[in-house]
Every structure is written in structure tokens, then in C-alpha cells.
Amino acid sequence: MGKRIVVDPITRIEGHLRIEADIENGKIKDAYSSGTMVRLIEEILKGRDPRDAWAYVGRVCGVCTSTHSLTSVRTVEDALDITIPANAELVRNIMHCTLYMHDHVVHFYHLHAMDWVDVVNALKADPKKTSELAQSLSHWPKSSPGYFSDIQARIGKFVASGQLGIFSNGYWGHPAYKLPPEVNLIGLAHYLEALEWQKEIVKIHAIFGGKNPHPNYLVGGMACSIGLDDVSGINAERLAMVDRLLTEGKQFIEQVYIPDLMAIASFYKDWGAIGGGLGNYLVYGDLPTKGIRDTASFKFPSGAILGKDISKVYDVDLKKDDEVQEFIKHSWYEYSGGDDKGLHPWKGESKINYTGPKPPFEHLDVKTNIHTLKHQGGMAMPWK
Amino acid sequence: MSKHHHSQEKWFEQPTYYDEIRFKGYSRRDFMKFASMMAAFIGLETSAIGQVAKAMETKPRLPVIWLHFQECTCCSESFIRSSHPIVADILLDKISLDYSETLMAASGTQAEAALKNTLEKYKGQYILCIEGSVPVGADGVYCMIGGKTSMQILEEVSEHAAAVIAWGSCASNGCVQSAKPNPTKATPIHKLVKGKPVIKVPGCPPIGEVMAGVIVHYLTFGTIPELDRLGRPKAFYSKRVHDTCYRRPFYDAGLFVESFDDENAKKGYCLYKVGCKGPTTYNACGVMKWNEGTSYPIQSGHPCIGCSEENYWDNGRLYERASSFAGFGIESDADTLGKYALGATGVALAGHAILTNLNKRKDINTLTAEGEAGDVDVIE
Incomplete structure (x- = not known):
């Protein structure tokens, strides 16, 4: 028999996730994941004014903030056959692209980097070599030996203080970290820079939606009025600010994020062969240019890829009962018509039925009962 | 410490x-x-x-x-x-x-x-x-x-x-x-x-x-x-969003957005009639604003949804105006203010006079009924 390890909490994600893994001969033989927090927003939404729904579902996630709200207003507009004004479509697309930019950078640096970047090892880097390496990767101006040596000294003092804060008890020095000290130092410096950067780009959400996290949406369009010469509303000054924020955002992504991603990934190429799930991928498409119903107009097309075969992309029709279904057999839910069936989300049910162990507990009963509470992500949603 | x-x-x-x-x-x-x-x-x-x-x-x-x-x-x-x-x-x-x-x-x-x-x-x-x-x-x-x-x-x-x-x-x-x-x-x-x-x-x-x-x-x-x-x-x-709102003068003048696509929305009038909960919400949004002072919900044209108030999800719909709120007694309600702003009609002035008396008695319920009974849309 192998050994069972539990990783709970999984950190640097939104929500609560538990992983149990069976280890045999130093390798993971099987792994089980379980979402262990639920709020049942689906049940709370019942009977509410559909114009208000975006605000409720937006609160599903404050990291990928705005996504659920955008989906909600589109859903209501689809149901009521509302066509939104062209400007509203543009504003929503700009806001969505803003999230896209923000979320990728935050995910890479603040949520993921510590799995690849050894913060303590960065103290061993030679600032001059780090500078040369950084300048060979990108034109980003903050790349002098002095800059890296300042960062290094600052972190050195931080580590020496004994209060490691968010770096406490990390896996520093573990052989699975493969970056040379210089790349670790670049990663660490950019972790801190990205922390400053991320609060800038989201100002676009504040301009169009009043705030971030959780900008405001509106069924039928957007609440912000557009008029280049208006005293109030989105005028030339506001649009110039959006332009500046997007330009600077793009600069950081092109000169920092992508070069770092490529540099770090090149040391972890073997990870590319791990995971990947079933090899089936589904994308609903986005960035409509002629309304949400004209899927051919999407800048990001929709489609499904099966068995990692990227030579063929299958069409997807979200409205067909047999194309998108939710299954709850491995969730702590029950369906009135039996738990083996799948239901199209439009016919979905959210009756919770916790059958797991009574807390506090050491392990879930994975033989018969590995389940999840998280509805949105936890319910299996196969395609066809 | x-x-x-x-x-x-x-x-x-x-x-x-x-x-x-x-x-x-x-x-x-x-x-x-x-x-x-x-x-x-x-x-x-x-x-x-x-x-x-x-x-x-x-x-x-x-x-x-x-x-x-x-x-x-x-x-x-x-x-x-x-x-x-x-x-x-x-x-x-x-x-x-x-x-x-x-x-x-x-x-x-x-x-x-x-x-x-x-x-x-x-x-x-x-x-x-x-x-x-x-x-x-x-x-x-x-x-x-x-x-x-x-x-x-x-x-x-x-x-x-x-x-x-x-x-x-x-x-x-x-x-x-x-x-x-x-x-x-x-x-x-x-x-x-x-x-x-x-x-x-x-x-x-x-x-x-x-x-x-x-x-x-x-x-x-x-x-x-x-x-x-x-x-x-x-x-x-300690302050209501309403009290620190830069659109407050429009409220006081009875100038309101009636729908999100009207001219008044472009002019940046008060959002009270399309559901703004600023009058019942205590927060610093109007003063500090969001994201380094970039904006706040009302500035972007959307009503305040009152997200810092207890039970805000169950205190009426987002886009329906609050029927009454603390401070009505002092500031009166949107419609009555509108009438007052119109100024030219005797009805409006009489309404305001009645209102003032009622205020003294803090009879908010009567006030609201009075306001509704004499509802005149001044904006149109």
C-alpha cells in the first residue's frame, strides 16, 4: 500500500480546494480534488429581478472579477431578445480584455510564480549577470545591475529579519526548483513590479464600471454614457486615460510577462508532459463584434478540440441539450431525476446533499465518495 | 502597542x-x-x-x-x-x-x-x-x-x-x-x-x-x-455616499436621470430615480473614490448599489429607487424637490410649504404619501 498525502489548503487560488494523493514508490498514483466551500448563490438568485442578477453572480469570484457579471447580463439579454448598442459592446470588450491582461499577469506572478521561482535562492544571484540576462531577454528599462542588487539586498534583509510573511515555510531549496539564481532574481523583481502594475490596468474598470474589483454592469448596455465633449461621462480625457493604461499594460506584458514566461518555462519543459486532463478542450468564444448571437463575429472563436487533435475544431452550440451538461455524481448534490444523468445548465438543479465525513477529519472516503461542494467549477461539464 | x-x-x-x-x-x-x-x-x-x-x-x-x-x-x-x-x-x-x-x-x-x-x-x-x-x-x-x-x-x-x-x-x-x-x-x-x-x-x-x-x-x-x-x-x-456625492447639487435641484439612455444621463444628473442607494449607504466612495481616485460607481454613471450596507441584497431591487430613507425629513424626496425646482407652479410651492411643516413633525410617512400623490415629472 502506498501513502496518502493531503494538501489542504491549496493556496494562491480563489476559493477552497483540497487535494488528496496516493503516493507509491515516490510517485503520485492517483489524486482526488475536492472543492470545500459553497454559498449556493444559484438558490439565492431564484425569484430575483433578472436585471439585478449580474451583481449576485459577479460575487462568485473577485479574482476573475467582472467575468460572471458580463456573462449574466448577456444571458438576460439573450433571454429577453435585447440587442445592446455598439458602444456598449465595445466598452464591454475593452473591460473584458482588461481583465484578460490583468488576470494573466497576476496568475503568473502572484498566484503561480512561487511554484517555479525560489525566492531564497535569488539571494545567491550575481546582480551583474542578472542584468545581462534581463537585457538579453527584453528591452524593459528596469534592468541595471544596481536595480537587481537593490532588490536582492531588500529581500536579503527581509529574510534575515526572520519574519518571512507570505514567504513563510515555502519550499525554498527544494530540488524541484530548477531556475538558476539569476532567473530567480528576475522572477522575484518582476513579482514585485507586477504587484504595482496590476493596480494600474484595472483603472479601466473604474472608468467604465466605477470600481474594481466588481465593476458595475447593466442589462441592455452599459451605464457609462459616451460623449467626447461631455462634461460628465466618458469624454476625451477619460478615453485618453484608457488608451494610456492599455498601452502601458501592453508594454509590461510584452517586455516583462512574456519574456519571463518563456525564460522560466524553458527550465521546466518536462512539466509540459504532465497533466493535460483528457485532452479534450472546449472554449465558448468571446469578444463579439456583432452581438452575442452572431458567434461567427467573435474575435475569439468558439469550438471544441478532442483528444489533443488540433487539426480539427468542432462547432459548439451551447443551447443544445446534448452538447453541454452538468453531472453531479461526484458532487455533494442530488438530482430529482437520479444522480447519473446530466442536465443542461438551463435545466440545472442545485440541491445540496453533503455525504462526506463529519469534520474534523483526516481523509475523505475516496473509494466511494470523493466529492466536491463547489458548484460552478466542481460539477463535471462534458461536451457531447 | x-x-x-x-x-x-x-x-x-x-x-x-x-x-x-x-x-x-x-x-x-x-x-x-x-x-x-x-x-x-x-x-x-x-x-x-x-x-x-x-x-x-x-x-x-x-x-x-x-x-x-x-x-x-x-x-x-x-x-x-x-x-x-x-x-x-x-x-x-x-x-x-x-x-x-x-x-x-x-x-x-x-x-x-x-x-x-x-x-x-x-x-x-x-x-x-x-x-x-x-x-x-x-x-x-x-x-x-x-x-x-x-x-x-x-x-x-x-x-x-x-x-x-x-x-x-x-x-x-x-x-x-x-x-x-x-x-x-x-x-x-x-x-x-x-x-x-x-x-x-x-x-x-x-x-x-x-x-x-x-x-x-x-x-x-x-x-x-x-x-x-x-x-x-x-x-x-460616518458619511453617506449621498452627502459626499459630486452629483448632489443635481439632486437638490431636482435634476434626475430617468433612464440610462436619456440626455440627463449624459449630463451627469442625479441617479436617485434609477435606483441609487447613495442616500442610505455609509461609505467613503464619494471622497476617496476607487482605484487611486480614478472614479466611483456614480461617476461612471451607475447607481450606488449600497454594497457596504447590511442586507443590501434584500433591501429592494437595484434599479428601483429607495422609497424612503433617513434624511427625508431634511432634504425631502426627489419628486417634491423636482416640483420645487420647477418653481413656477403654485402647486409646487404649496407642496413645499406643506412639506416644510411636515418635516417639523418628522412625519415621513405622510410626507412620502404627499409626494407620491402629487407626483409631477419635472424633467420631461
Whole structure:
């Protein structure tokens, strides 16, 4: 028999996730994941004014903030056959692209980097070599030996203080970290820079939606009025600010994020062969240019890829009962018509039925009962 | 920080805020600017700026444990949006954020060990920040971390906290998951933690600088900021959004947006008639605004949804105007004001005269009925 390890909490994600893994001969033989927090927003939404729904579902996630709200207003507009004004479509697309930019950078640096970047090892880097390496990767101006040596000294003092804060008890020095000290130092410096950067780009959400996290949406369009010469509303000054924020955002992504991603990934190429799930991928498409119903107009097309075969992309029709279904057999839910069936989300049910162990507990009963509470992500949603 | 006296020697070996800031390349002038800003946020007299600066020059890093229960992490996200350049640095580097499921490197056993270490080493000294509500339904199984319920964790971790901060509406009042029918019995923190101060910092999320301000207040004085009767820091929650709104003159003049695509929306008139909850919402949005003062919901043309108020999900629909609110007696209601603004009709003037008398008797119900009976749309 192998050994069972539990990783709970999984950190640097939104929500609560538990992983149990069976280890045999130093390798993971099987792994089980379980979402262990639920709020049942689906049940709370019942009977509410559909114009208000975006605000409720937006609160599903404050990291990928705005996504659920955008989906909600589109859903209501689809149901009521509302066509939104062209400007509203543009504003929503700009806001969505803003999230896209923000979320990728935050995910890479603040949520993921510590799995690849050894913060303590960065103290061993030679600032001059780090500078040369950084300048060979990108034109980003903050790349002098002095800059890296300042960062290094600052972190050195931080580590020496004994209060490691968010770096406490990390896996520093573990052989699975493969970056040379210089790349670790670049990663660490950019972790801190990205922390400053991320609060800038989201100002676009504040301009169009009043705030971030959780900008405001509106069924039928957007609440912000557009008029280049208006005293109030989105005028030339506001649009110039959006332009500046997007330009600077793009600069950081092109000169920092992508070069770092490529540099770090090149040391972890073997990870590319791990995971990947079933090899089936589904994308609903986005960035409509002629309304949400004209899927051919999407800048990001929709489609499904099966068995990692990227030579063929299958069409997807979200409205067909047999194309998108939710299954709850491995969730702590029950369906009135039996738990083996799948239901199209439009016919979905959210009756919770916790059958797991009574807390506090050491392990879930994975033989018969590995389940999840998280509805949105936890319910299996196969395609066809 | 009177509780730290016994361990001051040890603490003083560690770098202070001022050391760290200078070390990072900020000047003393930058540091004083930051201290002044923080003093202003906290609502201190000018004479206290020196005290803020001094505290930050000499105090070591405060251990902070940040727990996540039923939430969406928007509070953590808002916290890292703190706009002043020093704020993000201070709160991520200068406090010692020893446990944060959003940002900490460690997971699982290592994360739990970091938590345990702080609980033991800084017993009675750490600040406990909580993001999220606690589901008390079904014996707490709707939120479990490491095989324990959020109820069990809260009990353990709050026991020796110096103070508890309830971040956001989830921890302060239950937010969306406590809206009817509250299927998981989501419960705010102050109802579960007894015998120690719970600072409520409501909002979905709270403004980043407000969060920073609350922490800086504690760092500076070693005491929690002055709270209102609902447990919110007075500095940020003593004024209604309505009272600090730049569109307020339009309200007073009876000029309203009637629908989001009308000319009045373009002119930036008051959003009260399309549902703005500013008149019943206590928050700093109109003063501090969001994302480094970029904007706030009303400025972007959307009504305030009242996200920092208790039960805001069940206090009427978002786009329906509040039928009455505290302060009606002084300011009268939208329609009556409209009529007054119209000015030319005797009806309006009479209406206003009646209104004034009624105000004296504080008979708000009669007032509202009067307003509705004589409803005239002045904008058209």
C-alpha cells in the first residue's frame, strides 16, 4: 500500500480546494480534488429581478472579477431578445480584455510564480549577470545591475529579519526548483513590479464600471454614457486615460510577462508532459463584434478540440441539450431525476446533499465518495 | 502597542517601516507624505502626523493572519490595489502577513505550520483579518479547510488575537450568501467572536486605501480606530455616499436621470430615480473614490448599489429607487424637490410649504404619501 498525502489548503487560488494523493514508490498514483466551500448563490438568485442578477453572480469570484457579471447580463439579454448598442459592446470588450491582461499577469506572478521561482535562492544571484540576462531577454528599462542588487539586498534583509510573511515555510531549496539564481532574481523583481502594475490596468474598470474589483454592469448596455465633449461621462480625457493604461499594460506584458514566461518555462519543459486532463478542450468564444448571437463575429472563436487533435475544431452550440451538461455524481448534490444523468445548465438543479465525513477529519472516503461542494467549477461539464 | 512591551527588545532588532522605506529608496519626504496621507485617512488632526510618522519609524512588523471563509477574494484583491506606492509595499512587506491563502507560498501542511507558528510565537499580538462569512448550517460543512470547519478554525485562531478585522461585507454582514433564503446560514464574524473587538470594514469589496488605513491606524497607535455604533471605523463610514456625492447639487435641484439612455444621463444628473442607494449607504466612495481616485460607481454613471450596507441584497431591487430613507425629513424626496425646482407652479410651492411643516413633525410617512400623490415629472 502506498501513502496518502493531503494538501489542504491549496493556496494562491480563489476559493477552497483540497487535494488528496496516493503516493507509491515516490510517485503520485492517483489524486482526488475536492472543492470545500459553497454559498449556493444559484438558490439565492431564484425569484430575483433578472436585471439585478449580474451583481449576485459577479460575487462568485473577485479574482476573475467582472467575468460572471458580463456573462449574466448577456444571458438576460439573450433571454429577453435585447440587442445592446455598439458602444456598449465595445466598452464591454475593452473591460473584458482588461481583465484578460490583468488576470494573466497576476496568475503568473502572484498566484503561480512561487511554484517555479525560489525566492531564497535569488539571494545567491550575481546582480551583474542578472542584468545581462534581463537585457538579453527584453528591452524593459528596469534592468541595471544596481536595480537587481537593490532588490536582492531588500529581500536579503527581509529574510534575515526572520519574519518571512507570505514567504513563510515555502519550499525554498527544494530540488524541484530548477531556475538558476539569476532567473530567480528576475522572477522575484518582476513579482514585485507586477504587484504595482496590476493596480494600474484595472483603472479601466473604474472608468467604465466605477470600481474594481466588481465593476458595475447593466442589462441592455452599459451605464457609462459616451460623449467626447461631455462634461460628465466618458469624454476625451477619460478615453485618453484608457488608451494610456492599455498601452502601458501592453508594454509590461510584452517586455516583462512574456519574456519571463518563456525564460522560466524553458527550465521546466518536462512539466509540459504532465497533466493535460483528457485532452479534450472546449472554449465558448468571446469578444463579439456583432452581438452575442452572431458567434461567427467573435474575435475569439468558439469550438471544441478532442483528444489533443488540433487539426480539427468542432462547432459548439451551447443551447443544445446534448452538447453541454452538468453531472453531479461526484458532487455533494442530488438530482430529482437520479444522480447519473446530466442536465443542461438551463435545466440545472442545485440541491445540496453533503455525504462526506463529519469534520474534523483526516481523509475523505475516496473509494466511494470523493466529492466536491463547489458548484460552478466542481460539477463535471462534458461536451457531447 | 502596549501588549508588546514584554517582547520589545526582540522586536526592535527587526527593521522598522522607516528602515524598510528608506532602504527601498524612498526619501524621508516621501515617508512624511505617506504618513500625512494616512493620518488624513484615519481622520487625525494635523498635530498627529508626527505621531504616525514616529510610530512607523520605530515599530517592528506586525504579525497578521488573514483567513478566508465564504468569500470571493475580492477583499484581498482590493487590498493589493492600495494606490499609494508605499501602501502596497508596507502591507505586503512591512506587516508580516504570515498566513494568507491568496498570497502565501506554502500550501497544505506547510501553510498550517506557518499559521501554528504565528499563533504560538505571537500569542496575543497578532491581528486576525477575516475575509468571508462562516456558514453555521449543516454543522459547518459548507466551508472546510484542512478537514476542519470554518467555525472550528475561527474559534482556534481568534482566541489569542489582539484584534479582529472583518474585511468586507461577507465578514461584516454576510453579503450575498446571507441574502434570502441564506441556504448555508452564512453568519458574520461579530456574531461568532465574543470578548474582543471586531472592526467591521464593510463593502464589496471595501476600498483598498480604507483597508490600508485601518491597519495603519493599528500599527500607529496600537489601538483600533474609533468605531461607530455598528462597529465601523468612523473615519470612513460616518458619511453617506449621498452627502459626499459630486452629483448632489443635481439632486437638490431636482435634476434626475430617468433612464440610462436619456440626455440627463449624459449630463451627469442625479441617479436617485434609477435606483441609487447613495442616500442610505455609509461609505467613503464619494471622497476617496476607487482605484487611486480614478472614479466611483456614480461617476461612471451607475447607481450606488449600497454594497457596504447590511442586507443590501434584500433591501429592494437595484434599479428601483429607495422609497424612503433617513434624511427625508431634511432634504425631502426627489419628486417634491423636482416640483420645487420647477418653481413656477403654485402647486409646487404649496407642496413645499406643506412639506416644510411636515418635516417639523418628522412625519415621513405622510410626507412620502404627499409626494407620491402629487407626483409631477419635472424633467420631461
